[in-house]
Amino acid sequence: MILENKLGITNQVELAKAEERISKQKARQLFDSGDIYQVDVGTFAGLAFVHAYLFDEIYDFAGKLREVNIAKGNFRFAPLMYLEQSLKHIDAMPQGNYDEIIEKYVEMNIAHPFREGNGRAMRIWLDVMLKKGIRQVIDWNLVNKEEYLSAMERSVVKDIEIKVLLKDALTDQIHDRALYMKSIDVSYFYEGYSAFRTAEL
Ligand SMILES: Nc1ncnc2c1ncn2[C@@H]1O[C@H](COP(=O)(O)OP(=O)(O)O)[C@@H](O)[C@H]1O
Numbered sequence: 076m077i078l079e080n081k082l083g084i085t086n087q088v089e090l091a092k093a094e095e096r097i098s099k100q101k102a103r104q105l106f107d108s109g110d111i112y113q114v115d116v117g118t119f120a121g122l123a124f125v126h127a128y129l130f131d132e133i134y135d136f137a138g139k140l141r142e143v144n145i146a147k148g149n150f151r152f153a154p155l156m157y158l159e160q161s162l163k164h165i166d167a168m169p170q171g172n173y174d175e176i177i178e179k180y181v182e183m184n185i186a187h188p189f190r191e192g193n194g195r196a197m198r199i200w201l202d203v204m205l206k207k208g209i210r211q212v213i214d215w216n217l218v219n220k221e222e223y224l225s226a227m228e229r230s231v232v233k234d235i236e237i238k239v240l241l242k243d244a245l246t247d248q249i250h251d252r253a254l255y256m257k258s259i260d261v262s263y264f265y266e267g268y269s270a271f272r273t274a275e276l
Pocket residue numbers: 147148149150184189190191192193194195196224227228229231265266
């Protein structure tokens with residue numbers, strides 16, 4: 076099925092390309108404009124800001140809580156009934172060190188608050204938390220796609236794999252524009268989008 080979208084596109088290949096192009100432009104603008112500093116760190120409001128920033132031109136649901144239950148693989152994300160309660164809990168979780176930040180990220184993934192685009196918005200949200208909390212970010216280019224997706228799948232049961240995997244990719248280059256743009260490309264690559272380079276849009 077194809078997601079209803081503001082672009083009036085009914086061809087799913089065309090929608091994927093338009094979504095990638097437009098939202099990557101937005102991801103680039105988020106950094107270049109300095110708007111990324113407006114992201115409320117470690118809260119659902121902050122994540123919703125990022126999600127809306129990326130997808131507002133494309134989807135009505137940008138930045139808004141999903142209204143359906145969703146699953147990936149064998150895992151069902153937070154049932155709608157508990158979603159708001161779960162997000163309140165996540166807002167209150169500590170974010171003072173690396174382990175706490177990853178634990179928060181894992182919980183937010185379990186919540187999966189949006190209809191689509193959770194992975195891409197959440198990785199930006201995670202880097203903002205790491206930047207503020209420990210003055211480091213992830214160099215996503217150092218994180219292998221299959222290992223990442225497998226560690227995320229596993230994280231709902233045990234978070235040790237994702238903690239180890241991402242720790243090995245931490246960098247002090249928190250203001251490096253090229254690293255940010257490359258990380259966006261890699262983040263999109265995890266989700267199957269690789270037609271455009273963020274830095275060239
Ligand atoms: N089986 C799974 N269990 C838990 N989390 C998963 C699973 N499969 C994928 N994920 C997480 O969900 C993200 C994809 O969510 P999605 O809303 O489709 O985001 P996007 O549209 O940006 O791809 C992945 O990046 C991964 O972190």
